[in-house]
Amino acid sequence: MRFRWGLPVGIGASGDNTVKIADNCVVAIDYTLTDDDNNELDSSAGGDPLEYLHGANNIVPGLEKALTGRAAGNAFKVTVEPEEGYGNVIPDLIQNAPLSAFQDVGEVKPGMQFQAQGPDGQVRIITVVDVSGDTVAIDGNHPLAGQTLHFDITVQNVRAATPEEIEHGHVH
Ligand code: ZN
Numbered sequence: 001m002r003f004r005w006g007l008p009v010g011i012g013a014s015g016d017n018t019v020k021i022a023d024n025c026v027v028a029i030d031y032t033l034t035d036d037d038n039n040e041l042d043s044s045a046g047g048d049p050l051e052y053l054h055g056a057n058n059i060v061p062g063l064e065k066a067l068t069g070r071a072a073g074n075a076f077k078v079t080v081e082p083e084e085g086y087g088n089v090i091p092d093l094i095q096n097a098p099l100s101a102f103q104d105v106g107e108v109k110p111g112m113q114f115q116a117q118g119p120d121g122q123v124r125i126i127t128v129v130d131v132s133g134d135t136v137a138i139d140g141n142h143p144l145a146g147q148t149l150h151f152d153i154t155v156q157n158v159r160a161a162t163p164e165e166i167e168h169g170h171v172h
Helices: 061-067 163-168
Strands: 025-034 040-043 050-053 075-080 094-098 113-117 123-132 135-139 149-160
Touching: 061 075, 061 149
Parallel strands: none
Antiparallel strands: 025 040, 025 050, 025 149, 075 149, 094 135, 113 123, 123 135
């Protein structure tokens, strides 16, 4: 009996099985994020890789740029300045609010986070920095604003996004 080989799934006719990261790819990465002093800020270690839709602003611009053109199996480090990360600290977003504005909350403590509409109308996460008497110091900057970000990345998987994922702008 004659046996005819089909092309193995996932390998193209050229023998090149690397899908390069481009817009409308769903990318799975393992990552560790550290600051300038080598403190770990965030990591996927011990959990699932982070999956995101490339080209849809799901991750900070500097990291997205560094991932463009990479493929599964690539490991690399990249330093992302605040302008390409979570932005610079905007002093106007650090304000004092009256404690009475938090009357629904119960006890207000430093470190608590709330959603609030900022001066630009955009919904932001605000963090309580300090509580002193009837005054609450709040910061509407992203907690990582102003930080230089050091990413250690391993690309685990790259696949084409579904039409629905592209339409929604995120991974399903
Ligand atoms: Zn969706």
